[in-house]
Amino acid sequence: MIQFIEATKVYGHSDRAALDHLTLTVPQGCVYGFLGPNGAGKTTAIRLLTGALKPTSGTVLVEGINVADEPVKAKQKIGFVPDSQEMYDKLTGYEYIGFMADVFGVSKQDRAERAEKYLKMFELADAAGQRIQSYSRGMKQKIAVIGALIHEPPVWVLDEPMVGLDPRASFLLKEEMRRRAEAGATVFFSTHVLEVAEKLCDQVGIIQRGKLLCEGTPEELQHRAGDESLEQVFLEMTASGEEAKDE
Numbered sequence: 001m002i003q004f005i006e007a008t009k010v011y012g013h014s015d016r017a018a019l020d021h022l023t024l025t026v027p028q029g030c031v032y033g034f035l036g037p038n039g040a041g042k043t044t045a046i047r048l049l050t051g052a053l054k055p056t057s058g059t060v061l062v063e064g065i066n067v068a069d070e071p072v073k074a075k076q077k078i079g080f081v082p083d084s085q086e087m088y089d090k091l092t093g094y095e096y097i098g099f100m101a102d103v104f105g106v107s108k109q110d111r112a113e114r115a116e117k118y119l120k121m122f123e124l125a126d127a128a129g130q131r132i133q134s135y136s137r138g139m140k141q142k143i144a145v146i147g148a149l150i151h152e153p154p155v156w157v158l159d160e161p162m163v164g165l166d167p168r169a170s171f172l173l174k175e176e177m178r179r180r181a182e183a184g185a186t187v188f189f190s191t192h193v194l195e196v197a198e199k200l201c202d203q204v205g206i207i208q209r210g211k212l213l214c215e216g217t218p219e220e221l222q223h224r225a226g227d228e229s230l231e232q233v234f235l236e237m238t239a240s241g242e243e244a245k246d247e
């Protein structure tokens with residue numbers, strides 16, 4: 001389970017909160033899509049969740065653990081796929097998976113089984129012996145996903161995971177996200193790609209300028225807006241007010 005309670009982040013000397021009293025709960029077994037335009041505060045929320053940043057005020061809990069107070073304990077519960085492609089380029093795919101398995105204390109047997117399973121699932125087995133620097137963007141994204149899953153975490157956090165994936169890789173990832181949720185994990189991901197959210201998510205939240213504008217199942221949000229597509233809801237909700245700043 002993930003809980004944001006009035007979580008607020010003000011960067012440096014900014015006069016505006018990048019994340020403004022965010023309150024939301026993602027229960028076990030739920031795929032939650034965090035939607036919003038560029039600069040809305042999605043990555044900031046995810047940084048609070050993964051312990052990379054501390055909230056200016058408010059609380060973030062992962063499996064009941066306060067991330068700011070017990071970051072190591074909280075991080076052990078999380079598999080994280082960041083939005084950047086900054087990785088350990090000199091390592092091969094196998095070495096990277098091994099590195100992640102070491103970080104999370106995964107046994108030799110478990111890591112071998114899981115590496116095989118996920119490399120096969122994401123069709124990356126042939127490239128696993130090559131250095132990551134030779135990978136395409138999509139392949140890097142896949143190896144990051146495998147690295148995040150190697151300890152089979154109860155909470156899976158992905159920041160814009162579909163970016164750079166071809167349709168097939170994207171399909172495979174979405175399938176795994178659903179499977180993990182059905183197995184009881186909590187899956188939280190950000191996106192500005194709406195078709196993804198519509199089909200994949202149990203719950204959707206729309207954020208703009210650091211504030212959660214609305215929340216519900218994709219169907220509920222559509223229904224509330226008079227049976228328009230989620231895209232239409234999103235465009236209308238985020239159209240008003242100041243333009244979002246750049247990334």
Ligand SMILES: Nc1ncnc2c1ncn2[C@@H]1O[C@H](COP(=O)(O)OP(=O)(O)O)[C@@H](O)[C@H]1O
Pocket residue numbers: 011012014018036037038039040041042043044045245246247
């Ligand atoms: N390290 C930072 N320092 C100052 N401002 C930042 C920093 N990171 C993000 N911001 C600002 O915070 C707001 C939210 O950014 P971000 O969380 O990256 O949005 P999103 O991921 O939804 O595109 C933006 O206005 C952005 O310019």
Ligand SMILES: [Mg+2]
Pocket residue numbers: 042043044083159
């Ligand atoms: Mg972002």
